[in-house]
Every structure is written in C-alpha cells, then in structure tokens.
Amino acid sequence: LSFFPPGSKLVCELEGEEVTPSILKGNPCISCFCRNKEVVCRREVCEDLVDCALVITTLGVDCCEKCKGCRYNGDVYNSGDTWAAHDDPCRTFQCREGVITASVMQCEPVDCPFGTQVLPGQCCPSCAGCSVDGRQRAEGEKFYRDSDPCTACVCENGRVTCSKQTCPVLSCPEYQVETPEGQCCPKCVAQRKVFDLGDRCLFRNNIFDAGQTVFKDKCTKCVCLESTVMCHRETCPSALNCPSGNIVQGDDDCCPRCEPLVCDVNGTNYQDGDVWHQSVCESCSCNSGIVQCRVEECRMNLQCESNFELKTLDGDCCPQCIEKNGVCTVFGDPHYRSFDGRLFNFQGRCKYLLAADCSTNDFRVRVRNDGRNTKSFSWTKTVFLTLGKHSITLLQDYVVRVDRETITVPYSVDSVFRIYRDSYNVIVDTNIGIILSWDGDSFVELSVPPQYKSKMCGLCGNYNGDRHDDLRTLKGEFTNEVRTFGESWRVGGNKFCDQSVTKALKYSCWDDSVARRRAQRSCRNIKSMKLQACHGVVDLWVYYRSCLTDMCECPEDKLCSCEAESAYIRECRRQGVELNYTQNALCTDMS
Known part of the structure; x- marks a missing residue:
C-alpha cells in the first residue's frame, strides 16, 4: 500500500x-x-492479542505489542507453544504468557478390545481403532472424554491415545482467574500491559529477580530464569488402582496414593513389591496384599561335557554343569598323576615342590620322600602346606602340626581352614577351595578349583588342560626325562635328601618268583569283575603296573597295593562311575 x-x-x-x-x-x-x-x-x-493476558509494549521502539513469550535453554517459544523433552516423550513443557509449566504426562486408560501398544516416540499406550466412549472419532480429531474435560484424546493413524491434561501455571493475579464452563483449565480473564523487564519476571502482582523463587505449593515449584517463570508441576492421576479405603494423602503430598498392602505370611509381614524365597525352588512376591508364588522348573536330562559335573550350588534350585577341580594324586613308590592326567614315576629321595600357585602365591604344597629301607624306591613321608601365614604339616600315622604345634583333629582356624578325618584320610579343607588329603602313610591327593588353571607349577604340572607339557622344569624348559624334571623342583637343599640311592632303578621283582607271585596276587583286585564298570573309563593297566611296582620291595608287614587300588577307585568315581565296592579289608585295617 x-x-x-x-x-x-x-x-x-x-x-x-x-x-x-x-x-x-x-x-x-x-x-x-x-x-x-x-x-x-x-x-x-499486528497480531490480535485479545486472548493474551500479559502484553509487552515498547512505546515506539517496536510497532506491535507482543504477547509475553518464554525462554528455555537458549531457545525462544511463543505463548501457547507446547513441546516434549528430546529424551523423554512423557516429560512435556507448555509456554503461557511468560510462564513455562513442566510436567510428566499422566496416561489415562482406554478400553482397547485388542490390547494396547506404546508406539516409538509416544508416551502413552494406544489401541487400534478410534472408538471411545461409544463414539467413532475421525482421523486427526482431538477431543475430550465426555466424563472428564481434563482427559485429552487424539485419533492418529487409526489409533487413539488419551492423557490427563496438565493445567498451565498462570501469571495473572488469582482474582483474574476463571475456569470456563465445560473446560478443564482456568484462564486469565483480564489483560495487562507491561514494559520489557529484561531478565526479571512479572508473576501475579510482583516482580522477581533472576534465580528468585517465585511460587511454591504442594504440587508446583516455580523460579525466575531468563525473564521466564519456570514451573515444575505434578499432575495427579484421575483414578487409583486400589480400594477407596486404602487411599491416603499426607500433609505434604500433592496427590493421593495407594497405601501399600501388607502380606502376612506365617506371622511375617511383607510390603507391597517384596520378593522372598519359600525354598530354594520357590519364590514369592507381595502384590497389592496378595501373595503370588512361582516354583522354578529345572531343565531335565541336562548333559555335561567331559571334565564338568552336574552340581547344585548352595542357594540354587537347579543343578548346573560346573567344571571339576583339578586333582593331583601321589601314591605308592611314588607314582604321580598330574592335574592334567599325566601319570609318571619319580624316585627322588629329597624334599620337592609338589604344587604351588605360582601367580599370586596363595598356597604351596611340598613333600618329603625317603627310601624306607628299600633298595630302589622312595615313598612320600611328610606333606607340608603353606597357606598365607599358616603352616600345616602332615606326618606319619595321622600326626598333624599347625604352626609347629601338634594338634588334635578335628581342628579349625577361623574361616581360613579346617582339618578333619574321614574313614581313611586326614582332610585339610581351605577357604580358597583347595583340599588336601593324606592317608597317614604315603597317599596324597590335592584338589584345586578351576580358578587356578594355568597358574600352577611343581611336580603336579601347570594345570592348563594339556598333559603333554606337564614335564616343565623350574626354569620353564620342557623335557622328556622324568628324573631331570623332578629334580628341578627340589627344595630345601641336600640336608633333606637320602643319598643311598642316586641311580635309576635296576632291581626288578620279576627276578624273584616269590615277590612276583605276591605282587600279582595283591594287585588282582584292580583287574577283577568287581571294578568292571571302571575298566572302560579309566585305564586299569597304568594303575595295575604301578601296583606291581609298589609290591616289589613292599615290607612283609605292609600291603603296598592299597594305594594304587585306592587311586584307581577314586579316579573312577571322579569320572562319574557309580561303584558299590568295598576296598580290601586289610587296607582298611592298616589305615
């Protein structure tokens, strides 16, 4: 114009x-x-400001007066704008004449014949079809529930979603506030014009500085920020899912709430939401005063891989496949079966490192071997266990010393270890999972949990699952010479050594027919039908030959076959074979 x-x-x-x-x-x-x-x-x-309750005028600086907008996180919003938090579609904001009202959307239930679904980017669940309160709604239609003008609904993409409307905080004085008939939220019915106040805020009849608390009640907290009154308002749900007699509201509470219903179980009170175990297989929960229990069902016919066993741990209902401990056995003259299953004979007559945790030095087991008046063999005479600051010595005839003091079994030290006896052996059970067994004569068995795999060293090997590399010397070198390997693990110096035998075995009991027949007669149990279930699982000939060797120079007052037989039976049972077998009575008597 x-x-x-x-x-x-x-x-x-x-x-x-x-x-x-x-x-x-x-x-x-x-x-x-x-x-x-x-x-x-x-x-x-200029835009029509007839519905604006707070108008900003500049008297000649700008042409048009403006409705007071809002600032939030550096962005500018016009009065009437609404938006949701970028990371939470349920957290909403609305700007109304210089006041931002932040609230969490309250979703209202909708009667959905085919169930509900929360779509991506939406807060409230929705259901297919736009039929609400018996009326069909058009696509894109926004409406309020007939029974509640504060419940706003929308039909979008053939789905209806309803939520409780949060009324904005108004900047005008309370005497200028009215709620139009049939509407949910009040409005300001008068218009005020003010100059731009910079970073200060006009709220009702007062002006507030930036950072100053503007308004506070049980449901609303407001503060002046960047010339905008920032309010956080709690919205109460339309209905509570609990009996009316169980609804409570504290003096400082904005909304009424359901008082938790208590579940009384045999005189014990559980709060709503509590979960407890009736037994290891049955768990229960308290839900609105009702006890609901569930029995855990275990998987049937669970099969474990080799070197694993089916075991139920303390506090668990169902068994699971647990890796077996590594076991090293020393028996007879002596024969060694490493953690990884390699069996060899070593006749050294000194003090040796049997096994140790060479990574963190948690424990150390040493053995002392002597000849016991034989021409060619040696036998384990004493076992030494070092566990932290404690030392345990296992001597002949079940004599036990702890920290150099002879003790009586059973015996324990706090939760570090306990010592007890079963039918045949003295057992040392430790808090780090290692178990040491000693028959009071020359049989030693060391059980080590899988946490020490590939951390071990000594005559029992490195426990890495490969028996072919068990003959590793103290210096880390591989050798096929058992004597070289064994002597590399000697400890304590020559004062612990029996120098009467320094050469390899030359004597053979097969040159003595009486000794040969005695050995065969004593060792025949290993080949008997009584142990037939073991023969296909554990190589009997390895233990049978060891038994014959032990009997070659066995004194007349001993039955040296017992240890090979015992070692064979224990290994068989470790492999899962069920045996109904009682060992030779003479072995039991000699224990």
Whole structure:
C-alpha cells in the first residue's frame, strides 16, 4: 500500500534499498523501500492479542505489542507453544504468557478390545481403532472424554491415545482467574500491559529477580530464569488402582496414593513389591496384599561335557554343569598323576615342590620322600602346606602340626581352614577351595578349583588342560626325562635328601618268583569283575603296573597295593562311575 497520492511520488535510485522519508521518521509501524525507481511503503500488521493476558509494549521502539513469550535453554517459544523433552516423550513443557509449566504426562486408560501398544516416540499406550466412549472419532480429531474435560484424546493413524491434561501455571493475579464452563483449565480473564523487564519476571502482582523463587505449593515449584517463570508441576492421576479405603494423602503430598498392602505370611509381614524365597525352588512376591508364588522348573536330562559335573550350588534350585577341580594324586613308590592326567614315576629321595600357585602365591604344597629301607624306591613321608601365614604339616600315622604345634583333629582356624578325618584320610579343607588329603602313610591327593588353571607349577604340572607339557622344569624348559624334571623342583637343599640311592632303578621283582607271585596276587583286585564298570573309563593297566611296582620291595608287614587300588577307585568315581565296592579289608585295617 502506497501512502503518497499521485503527483507526490518520491523517486529513488537503488532498487530494493530501504528508504525512510522524513515525514515517517520515528514511526516504527511503516517501512519503505525502493521499487522501480519509486519509494513504496507498507504498514506492519499486528497480531490480535485479545486472548493474551500479559502484553509487552515498547512505546515506539517496536510497532506491535507482543504477547509475553518464554525462554528455555537458549531457545525462544511463543505463548501457547507446547513441546516434549528430546529424551523423554512423557516429560512435556507448555509456554503461557511468560510462564513455562513442566510436567510428566499422566496416561489415562482406554478400553482397547485388542490390547494396547506404546508406539516409538509416544508416551502413552494406544489401541487400534478410534472408538471411545461409544463414539467413532475421525482421523486427526482431538477431543475430550465426555466424563472428564481434563482427559485429552487424539485419533492418529487409526489409533487413539488419551492423557490427563496438565493445567498451565498462570501469571495473572488469582482474582483474574476463571475456569470456563465445560473446560478443564482456568484462564486469565483480564489483560495487562507491561514494559520489557529484561531478565526479571512479572508473576501475579510482583516482580522477581533472576534465580528468585517465585511460587511454591504442594504440587508446583516455580523460579525466575531468563525473564521466564519456570514451573515444575505434578499432575495427579484421575483414578487409583486400589480400594477407596486404602487411599491416603499426607500433609505434604500433592496427590493421593495407594497405601501399600501388607502380606502376612506365617506371622511375617511383607510390603507391597517384596520378593522372598519359600525354598530354594520357590519364590514369592507381595502384590497389592496378595501373595503370588512361582516354583522354578529345572531343565531335565541336562548333559555335561567331559571334565564338568552336574552340581547344585548352595542357594540354587537347579543343578548346573560346573567344571571339576583339578586333582593331583601321589601314591605308592611314588607314582604321580598330574592335574592334567599325566601319570609318571619319580624316585627322588629329597624334599620337592609338589604344587604351588605360582601367580599370586596363595598356597604351596611340598613333600618329603625317603627310601624306607628299600633298595630302589622312595615313598612320600611328610606333606607340608603353606597357606598365607599358616603352616600345616602332615606326618606319619595321622600326626598333624599347625604352626609347629601338634594338634588334635578335628581342628579349625577361623574361616581360613579346617582339618578333619574321614574313614581313611586326614582332610585339610581351605577357604580358597583347595583340599588336601593324606592317608597317614604315603597317599596324597590335592584338589584345586578351576580358578587356578594355568597358574600352577611343581611336580603336579601347570594345570592348563594339556598333559603333554606337564614335564616343565623350574626354569620353564620342557623335557622328556622324568628324573631331570623332578629334580628341578627340589627344595630345601641336600640336608633333606637320602643319598643311598642316586641311580635309576635296576632291581626288578620279576627276578624273584616269590615277590612276583605276591605282587600279582595283591594287585588282582584292580583287574577283577568287581571294578568292571571302571575298566572302560579309566585305564586299569597304568594303575595295575604301578601296583606291581609298589609290591616289589613292599615290607612283609605292609600291603603296598592299597594305594594304587585306592587311586584307581577314586579316579573312577571322579569320572562319574557309580561303584558299590568295598576296598580290601586289610587296607582298611592298616589305615
């Protein structure tokens, strides 16, 4: 619209240039520019502010008065804008005349014949179809529930979603607030005009500085930030899912709530939501005063891999496959079966490192071997266990010393270890999982949990699952010479060594027919039908040959076959074979 009548045109040269005629100076509502060599002017059209309760005016600086907007996190919003948090669609904001009301959306239930679904980016669950309260709604229609003007619904993409409306906090004085008939939220019924206050806030009849608390009640907290009153308001649900007699509201509570219902179980009170175990296989929970229990069902016919066993751990209901401990056995003259299953004979007559945790030095087991008046063999005479600051010595005839003091079995030290006796052996059971067994004569068995795999060293090997590399010397070198391997693990110096035998075995009991027949007769149990179930699982010939060797120089008052037989039976049972077998009575008597 041009403001100059014909014949009064102002001419200009630069196309598009802004021009301010002298007659219009100081009028912020009219702007002029150059078009086709003539000055053309237009008047700015101001928006209708009839529904705005708080108007900002600048008196000549700007043409139009503006409805008070909001600032939040550096962004500017107009009065009436609503938005959701980028990381939480249920957390909503609405700007109303310089006041931001932040709230968490309360979802309202909708009668959905085919169930509900929460779609991506939405807060409330929705259901297929837009039929609500018996009425079919059009696509995109926004409406309020007939029974509740505060429950807003929308039909989008053939689905209806309803939520409880959060009423915005109003900036006008309370006497200017009214709630229109049939509507949920109140409105300001009068309009106020104010100058721009900078970072300060106008709320009701007062002006507040930035950072100052503006308003606070049980449901709303407000503060002045960046010229905007920032309010956090709690919205109460329309209904509570509990009996009316169980609804409570504290003096400082905004919304009523359901008082937790208590479950009484045999005189014990459980709060709502509590979970407990009736037994290892049955768990129960308290849900709104009702006890609900569930029995855990175990998997049937669970098969474990080799070197694993089916075991039920303390506190568990169902068995599971647990890796077996590594076991090293020393028996007879002596024969060694490593953690990884390698069996060899070593006749050294000194003190040796049997096994140790060479990574963290949790424990160390040493043995002392002597000849016991034989020509060619040696036998384990004493076992030494070092466990932290404690030392345990296992001597002949079940004599036990702890920290150099002879003790009586059973015996324990706090939760570090306990010592007891079963039918045949003294057992040392430790808090780190290792178990040491000693028959009071020459049979030793060391059980080590899988946590020490690949951390072990000594005559029992490195416990890495590969028996082919068990003959590793103290210096870490591999050898096929058992004597070289064994002597590398000697400890304590020569004072513990029996020098009467320094060469390899030359004597053979097969040169003595009486000794040969005695050995065969004593060792025949290993080959008997009584142990037939073991023969296909554990190589009997390895233990049978060891038994014959033990009997070669066995004193007349001993039955040296017992240890090989016992070692064979124990290994068989470790492999899962069920045996109904009683060992030779003479072995039991000699124990």
